[in-house]
Structure formats: structure tokens, C-alpha cells
Amino acid sequence: MKRNSINEMKLIFPSESRNESYARYAVTAFVAQLDPTTEELADIRTAVSEAVTNGILHGYRGTSGKVWVEVKLYEDRTVRITVRDKGCGIEDIEKARQPLFTGDPSGERGGMGFTIMESFSDKLTVRSKPGKGTTVTMTKRLS
16 A cells, blocks of 8 residues: 655754754654644654664764654654664664663663564564664554
């Protein structure tokens, strides 16, 4: 089924932790034009926060780069959010998607990012190539 996009936006920002809140609020403000419920907006805010944080902390691992966020809104009240980095990539996506798995050598991270993104999305797609980066696409249909 082909959906008709009614609006879209793109953000590009440096991979700095302080930009996670910027991305989260920009995306939820943009999605607000579809008049989502408070719970739907909270779900989107949380999923975006996790995806952007993963790109910044795990994608670039102490180095710097850019993070791209694209949001598309569709006539059927579907929201598609894509978060992309050109960082180190993920060796084993299936392993990384397992609850409690963390690529953080210090072990300080909980390893729940993909699990959280998946629970707040209707569909989650993760594409990654080692040395090339990662693209996470989350799709959610609003009530």
C-alpha cells in the first residue's frame, strides 16, 4: 500500500549529547500537528531519544560526526522516523537487538535501547555496516 506523505522534516546536528534533547523536542513538536495523544507523543519522544543517544554514544564512540533525523507524516496518521549516523556500525544487529546487550566496554549502559525503540514503534528496522554507520527507522501509526 502506497501512503501519501503530507509533510516531512530533516535535522542534521553534531554528535554531541546535548543535541539529544533538541532532536527529541523538534521531532515531537513536528509530530504534534497530527494531534497525537499524550501517550503517543511520550512514546515517540522516548524512541527518538534512544535512537539519537545510540548514534551519539555507540555510533561515534568518543569521536565526532553528524546525526541525521528525518520525519515523514502520512495521510493515514503514520509517522516514520529515521535516525542515521556514519559511525562505527554494528557487527551483529540481531545480537545488538537482544535485551540487556550492550556494546559499551565499561558496562555502564543498560542495553535496552533497541528494545525500548521496538516497544514504542509498530515497526523497527535497523540497517548497519561496520565502519559505515547505522540507520534506524521507526514507524508508528497514531490512533
